[in-house]
Amino acid sequence: MWLKPEEVLLKNALRLWVTQKSNQYFVLQKRRGHGDSAAKFTGRLVGALDAVLDSNARVAPFRILLQIPGSQVYSAIACGELLNGTDVYWAIAIGATVEEITSHWDWLEQNLLHTLSVFDNKEDISNFVKGKIKGLIAEEASSKLAEQEDDPEKFREALVKFESRFNFPDAEKLVTSYSCCCWKGRVPRQGWLYLSINHICFYSFFLGKELKLVIPWVDIQKLERASNVLMADFIIVTTHEKEREFSMFLDTSETFKIMEQLADVTVRRLLENEVFELDPTLQHPTHITKRDLEARAQNEHFQAMFKLPRNEKLHDVVDCCLWTPFIRCHTAGKIYASDQYLCFASKEDGLCNVVIPLKEVQL
Numbered sequence: 001m002w003l004k005p006e007e008v009l010l011k012n013a014l015r016l017w018v019t020q021k022s023n024q025y026f027v028l029q030k031r032r033g034h035g036d037s038a039a040k041f042t043g044r045l046v047g048a049l050d051a052v053l054d055s056n057a058r059v060a061p062f063r064i065l066l067q068i069p070g071s072q073v074y075s076a077i078a079c080g081e082l083l084n085g086t087d088v089y090w091a092i093a094i095g096a097t098v099e100e101i102t103s104h105w106d107w108l109e110q111n112l113l114h115t116l117s118v119f120d121n122k123e124d125i126s127n128f129v130k131g132k133i134k135g136l137i138a139e140e141a142s143s144k145l146a147e148q149e150d151d152p153e154k155f156r157e158a159l160v161k162f163e164s165r166f167n168f169p170d171a172e173k174l175v176t177s178y179s180c181c182c183w184k185g186r187v188p189r190q191g192w193l194y195l196s197i198n199h200i201c202f203y204s205f206f207l208g209k210e211l212k213l214v215i216p217w218v219d220i221q222k223l224e225r226a227s228n229v230l231m232a233d234f235i236i237v238t239t240h241e242k243e244r245e246f247s248m249f250l251d252t253s254e255t256f257k258i259m260e261q262l263a264d265v266t267v268r269r270l271l272e273n274e275v276f277e278l279d280p281t282l283q284h285p286t287h288i289t290k291r292d293l294e295a296r297a298q299n300e301h302f303q304a305m306f307k308l309p310r311n312e313k314l315h316d317v318v319d320c321c322l323w324t325p326f327i328r329c330h331t332a333g334k335i336y337a338s339d340q341y342l343c344f345a346s347k348e349d350g351l352c353n354v355v356i357p358l359k360e361v362q363l
Contacts, residue, residue: 002093002137005130025116027065028105062095064104066129092133110232111248118186131190132248135179139250162194165203173197178255183245193246195262200237215239217266225256261293302336306343306355314338324352
């Protein structure tokens with residue numbers, strides 16, 4: 001779990017931590033004695049001290065430290081405690097299990113490690129990493145909710161910032177927002193990406209410099225995902241003027257899916273013909289929500305899977321098993337209920353698909 005950067009002063013009376021992995025900027029450590037039945041005296045003592053602490057005060061067994069080359073300042077960014085003397089640390093994340101801390105480590109290696117080399121100033125590296133972690137925390141907190149609409153307070157906060165930063169008319173509705181970086185030359189600018197019904201907007205205030213971008217959906221010629229040496233996974237937005245690159249999302253797939261949906265809705269509104277007729281819920285732009293877009297994507301997948309009409313609306317999906325006489329066994333899969341059909345698709349792709357018109361069902 002990422003933590004809000006908090007300065008801590010540590011004393012190394014005992015060797016409390018063991019380094020598991022390290023690179024130029026990051027060090028992954030495990031608390032001595034954790035999960036080691038054959039630990040020596042120091043490890044057993046540390047384990048005993050941790051065990052008698054109450055659950056709220058207990059130290060997490062894993063952490064990652066940000067290490068700035070040539071600096072005596074370290075930043076704890078994934079959980080635990082260590083290092084020599086009384087160095088200053090920034091605690092910004094914790095890991096209760098190997099899997100959890102490894103997921104943080106992998107994300108840092110894939111998204112930040114190569115990026116940090118573009119900074120010449122050590123303080124800029126520290127500020128950039130801490131700013132990025134703060135953005136991840138804000139987005140992670142929101143992603144734990146089923147929908148932004150279910151937490152009106154957080155959505156209202158994002159909406160207020162969106163309105164104050166971009167000064168759009170009241171009719172411009174914010175759909176969702178994501179923490180990310182926008183690349184300007186070789187330098188990443190940490191900020192927030194706002195997706196509204198008519199625009200992609202980005203705002204950053206980093207190292208005293210403000211950056212605002214406003215890209216109308218109608219001006220976008222291409223949306224694509226890519227990767228290179230510096231970035232493992234990023235989104236390219238292409239207009240007739242230039243390309244913009246956005247990276248370091250908490251969930252790039254989710255962001256890209258929502259962007260594709262909004263771009264597609266814009267195209268369909270422009271064409272306005274029967275072939276590209278919009279769903280009723282999307283015909284009024286001011287009513288579009290993230291939930292509507294996700295439901296639309298699920299509907300389109302359902303229609304394509306069973307080759308059903310575009311106006312067929314999916315209502316529910318349930319795990320079940322179907323008795324298949326041709327192989328004389330039950331086949332695991334999902335049952336799909338729509339307006340006029342009951343459909344089944346096996347978990348094993350292509351094994352069994354069934355489409356039953358409801359008008360032929362006798363109760």
